[in-house]
Amino acid sequence: MGLQGSGKSTFYHRYLAEKYIRINLDTLKTRHRETMLFQKCLSEGSDMAIDNTNPTRADRARYIPAALAAGYHVIGYFLESKLQSCLARNAAREGRERVPDIAILGTSKKLEMPAYEEGFDELYFVANDGTEMKISKWRKEDEI
Known part of the structure; x- marks a missing residue:
């Protein structure tokens, strides 16, 4: 979860790709294919x-239950x-990888x-400085 340009796909490829099937609306092109x-x-x-991105609870409710x-x-x-x-990372993208700033x-x-x-059974926060990703356990006080 996170804004476009936050590093979600990079995170998937670095940490999850070997074990998990990737479900990504951008690559699947339609909500029907994703579903x-x-x-x-x-x-x-x-x-x-x-x-x-799944920015809202409603978006996430499409999967969690x-x-x-x-x-x-x-x-x-x-x-x-x-x-x-996120805007800076997006600006560095080329072609179809780049999304309009207005979308972000x-x-x-x-x-x-x-x-x-x-x-969620487990929840984590991933800090991304552009080169390194630091994963930390979510804290209740992070919930706003």
């Missing part, structure tokens, strides 16, 4: 990682989303911090 892959993973019990009902242990990683850092600004305005009460 189909998510449902397939649920039915087969495949390990998966949702690599999307279904995963819990299927017996999954739900782990969330919130990528540090400092607006200026819009996501920023609706960003809701995750909370255990959404159904």
Whole structure:
């Protein structure tokens, strides 16, 4: 979870790619394809990682209750989303990887911090300085 340019896909490739199937709306292109892959993973019990912004509780509710009902242990990683850092990382992207700044600004305005009460079994904060990612356990006081 986090703004565009926060490092979500980089985090997936560094830490999760060897074990988890990636479910990413950008690469799958349509919500229907994303839903189909998510449902397939649920039915087969495949390990998966949702690599999307998911800025609101409503967005995350698309996945968490279904995963819990299927017996999954739900782990969330919130990528540090400092607006200026995300805009700078995005500006360094090329081609289709770059998103309009207005998209990042819009996501920023609706960003809701995750909370255990959404159904997460574990929750982590990932600080990203552009070269190193530091993972730390989420604290209740992080929930705003």
